[in-house]
Amino acid sequence: MLPYVVRRLLQAVPILLAVAGLVFVMFSVIPGDFASTQMADGRSVVDAEQVARMNKQFGLDDPVHVRFANYAMKLATLDLGTSFRTRQPVINSLLERIWPSLQLAIAAMAFAIALGIPLGFLAALRPGGWLDMQSMFVAVSGLSLPQFWLGLMLMYAFALVLGWFPSFGYGDGNPRYIVLPAVALGVAPLALLARTTRAAVLEVMNADFVRTARAKGNSEVRVMRWHVARNAMVIVLTTLGLQFGSIMGGAVVIEKLFAWPGIGSLLVDSVSLRDIPVVQACILLLVLFFLVVNIIVDVLCALIDPRIKYT
């Protein structure tokens, strides 16, 4: 188990380097640079000398390959550079935002799993039945809703009209603040989980080993729990891992909408300000997170299904 996890983590390194390279190349062909964007506020004249000085200070006038080599070297020591905007090391602003982002992601996924998997399971027990139709309608709607609009509507209904929850902000970790963003973010994965669970359970229920399990005289509960659910969960988990990227994309928008101090809102703010070192770092962190989630998914699948071997 441990050697497998270590090997998977090592395999993530070249992918991260490739992403770093790709992002780096993208931002070195950028037409508007930070220095002139900073000063071009419409009021003051862009001072060429000052632009040159800023470029020199941030090492922006070296050739691209020199800059990438420097960047990759620093990356290896977790030095993510200096934010153009705050002049602070990027790693500091990342570190203070990781925990809020994780909190939100965990809360949203907990909501999605707690409702989505039972819903999909119940729907699959009577395909074509009333509950099946209802839950699949909910699922396809959930996947079509713009998350930020749902967030806006939740904010209006539950914060402004009913006043049950605060409308936005982090509230220093007060759990009341996380409810609305977590629900807004969780609805899409909930819908995805319900659909995938239903499809997976239906697929597994037709398998020969389920018929055998029934023929052996196992109770229906036992068949469902040990033969259907375990096999279906492998399919559900794999799908969830692959789709995790779109959940992260949704988190970026939801964090911004609810002024949640996470990686996503940092990314959006930095993109607007062209604070390139921060943008690069946020993207790398999100990709790392995505890769780690998929490694966890693979390990969980192997734990659930002993037929899966680590190779």
Add this chain to the structure above:
Amino acid sequence: MKFRANLWIGGVLFAAVVIGGTLAPWLAHTDPVMDANLMNAEVPPGGEFWFGTDAQGRDIYSRVLYGARISLTVGIVSQLINTVIGVALGMSAGYFGGWWDDFVNGLTNLMLSIPSLVFALAIMAILQPGLTSLLIALGLTNWSYTCRLSRAATLSIKQQGYVEAARSFGSSNLRIMLLQILPNIAGPIIVIGTLGMGGAVLAEAALSFLGLGIRPPFPSWGSMLSDARDQITTAPWISVFPGLAIFMTVLGLNLLGDGLRDILDPHSQLRKA
């Protein structure tokens, strides 16, 4: 032939959006950008203004109609770009194999490891906000599934007898790919394209909402919602209708995609969600 509810409901919803957007100049009551009138600011829905007016006194009904044009343009064009890239890379990789196949595989894995909205955000950081940039950002970031599928299908089809026959008649590689292989993989590709269009409409709305896509005053649904956020306490209807329009469009495309999959790709491996 059995009645397919998802295909029909999806088709009707999508057709309504296409008609609304195409006929916007005739259906709209006012010009979506120019007809601002502060005397009519924040009028609730009803009467003269079916969907009410926004903070600048513009008719929301007219702006929602025109917004369909932006969403549909972004959805269709960006998805066409994705499909062309995905099919070209995937089919050539599967057909030729060798180092090209390895390269395309590596590139696809790289793309799959970057969440596509995050990637699009990064591209929008480089380009100026606007329609062209959105088309580029969304057109370059969502081709990996199409590519994988085209590659896998090409690998199995190129072993078929009719491909061998075409080759022995002296057909060029390009001709074989376009005439023998492409028609055989078209069904699943149309399905992915339709579902991807829904995703592109959502992504455009999200980017415009964040102020990185279509900028106000142009009536993109996402940028309308971004404006509406400030008036949510006094005039919640400004936020309701653009969101409903996005929902309707994406729901239509998702149902249409599901319905098409049942017909075109009944044994799909992509029955995930």
